[in-house]
Amino acid sequence: MSQLAGKVAIVTGAARGLGRAYAEAMAREGAAIFACDINSCDDTVAAIEAAGGRAVGAVTDITSMASCTAMAEQAVRSFGRIDVLVNNAALYAGLKGARFEKLDEAQWDAVMTVNVKGLWQCCKAVVQPMRDAGGGSIINISSLAAVYGLPYGLDYVASKAAVIGMTRGMARELGQDHIRVNAVAPSAVMTEGTEDFFGEKLEKARKVIAAGQVIQRNLETQDLTGTIIYLASDNSTFVTGQTHMVDGGSWFL
Numbered sequence: 001m002s003q004l005a006g007k008v009a010i011v012t013g014a015a016r017g018l019g020r021a022y023a024e025a026m027a028r029e030g031a032a033i034f035a036c037d038i039n040s041c042d043d044t045v046a047a048i049e050a051a052g053g054r055a056v057g058a059v060t061d062i063t064s065m066a067s068c069t070a071m072a073e074q075a076v077r078s079f080g081r082i083d084v085l086v087n088n089a090a091l092y093a094g095l096k097g098a099r100f101e102k103l104d105e106a107q108w109d110a111v112m113t114v115n116v117k118g119l120w121q122c123c124k125a126v127v128q129p130m131r132d133a134g135g136g137s138i139i140n141i142s143s144l145a146a147v148y149g150l151p152y153g154l155d156y157v158a159s160k161a162a163v164i165g166m167t168r169g170m171a172r173e174l175g176q177d178h179i180r181v182n183a184v185a186p187s188a189v190m191t192e193g194t195e196d197f198f199g200e201k202l203e204k205a206r207k208v209i210a211a212g213q214v215i216q217r218n219l220e221t222q223d224l225t226g227t228i229i230y231l232a233s234d235n236s237t238f239v240t241g242q243t244h245m246v247d248g249g250s251w252f253l
C-alpha cells in the first residue's frame with residue numbers, strides 16, 4: 001500500500017546519505033519528491049525516476065532565505081502543493097571535534113547558521129504553502145548526540161538540541177494550522193558523513209554506541225526510513241511536538 005500517495009515532500013540535504021535515503025523511501029510510498037541540497041541532487045532524482053517515482057531536484061542553500069523561498073516556490077510550481085518538509089540538511093560530515101573550549105569559532109558559527117538558522121528558514125518558506133494545502137508535516141532531524149551530550153562536538157550537540165526546542169515551539173504555534181512538527185533523533189548510521197565525523201575513532205564509536213543500546217547492533221539506514229514515512233503519513237495525524245529516538249533503545253525520553 002502506498003502510504004504517501006498524493007503527498008508532496010521536500011527533503012533538504014538529499015544529494016547523498018540519509019537525505020537521499022529518505023527521499024527514495026518516501027517516493028517508493030508514492031510521494032512526489034522535491035530533493036534539494038547545496039550540491040546537485042541529479043543522482044537522487046535519477047534513482048527515484050528509475051524506480052518509477054516522481055522527483056525534481058534543486059540546488060538550495062538553506063543559509064539563504066532567498067534560496068529557501070525559491071525552493072518552496074519551485075516545489076509548488078512543480079507539484080502544486082507542499083505536504084511534508086524533511087529538514088535533514090546539516091553540517092555534520094567533516095566537522096572537526098575538540099574539547100569545547102578548543103572548538104573553532106568559525107566552525108561554531110557555521111554549524112549554527114546551517115543547522116539552526118537554516119532549518120528555521122526552511123520552515124518559514126514552506127509554512128504558507130502548507131497552510132494553503134490544509135496542513136502538513138514538518139520532520140526535523142535532530143540526533144542522539146543532543147540528548148546524550150556527545151563529548152567533543154559541542155557545536156553540533158547545541159545545534160541538534162536547538163532542533164528539539166524549535167520542534168516544540170513550532171508545534172505549539174502551528175497546531176492551529178494542522179501542521180504537525182516532530183523531530184527524529186537517530187544514533188550513528190554508517191554514512192559517508194559518519195565516516196568523516198568519527199574518522200579513525202569510527203570502529204570504537206560503533207562498538208560503544210551499540211553496547212549502550214537495548215538492541216545491541218548499529219543503526220542501519222532502513223531502520224530510520226519507517227519512522228520518516230510514519231511521520232509524513234496520515235498514520236501520525238495526532239502526533240506533534242515529539243522527539244522520536246531511533247537509537248535501538250539507547251535513551252528513553
Ligand SMILES: NC(=O)c1ccc[n+]([C@@H]2O[C@H](COP(=O)([O-])OP(=O)(O)OC[C@H]3O[C@@H](n4cnc5c(N)ncnc54)[C@H](O)[C@@H]3O)[C@@H](O)[C@H]2O)c1
Pocket residue numbers: 012013014015016017018019036037038039060061062063087088089090091092093114118141142143144185186187188189190191192193194
Ligand atoms: N549519519 C548519522 O549517523 C546521523 C546521526 C544522527 C543525526 N544525523 C543527521 O542526519 C542528517 C543527515 O546525515 P548524513 O549522515 O546523511 O550527513 P551528510 O553530512 O552526509 O549530509 C548532509 C547533507 O546536507 C547538505 N548540506 C550541508 N549544508 C547545506 C546547506 N547550507 N544547504 C543545503 N544543503 C546542505 C550536504 O551537502 C549533504 O548532502 C544530518 O542532519 C545529520 O546531522 C546523522
